[in-house]
Amino acid sequence: MKSKLMSVVVAVTLGAIACKKDPPAARPAAHAAAEVTAPPNGRVAITVDGEGYHPATIRTAAGSPLTLVFTRTTDETCGQQVVFPSKHTTHDLPLNRPVEVTVTAPATGSLAFTCAMNMYQGAVVAQ
């Protein structure tokens, strides 16, 4: 009983640390565009830092393949993994090492990706 309670406390504490997010006011002005448009079969570099994904929105032609290249640039983030909920896939993102994820843009709507705790959110949006 006691040890179960302890593990819950530890998990919650770890979660709070892992998901630490800077307030919007701290956002540097020099960040990459929040949104980009990629050609079919394009490659899009996405930086994962303490604020989330940059860019977070990638527009591309409906149904076209796209390679997302995630690079996590800080340990001050809960972005150690990127999850594609609708694909049921999770990719580890080692610090400063680009990780390629090939996706297919949906016919309509968007393909979401998130951190493991669903705090950071991005999407490939069909257009």
Ligand SMILES: [Cu+2]
């Ligand atoms: Cu998170």
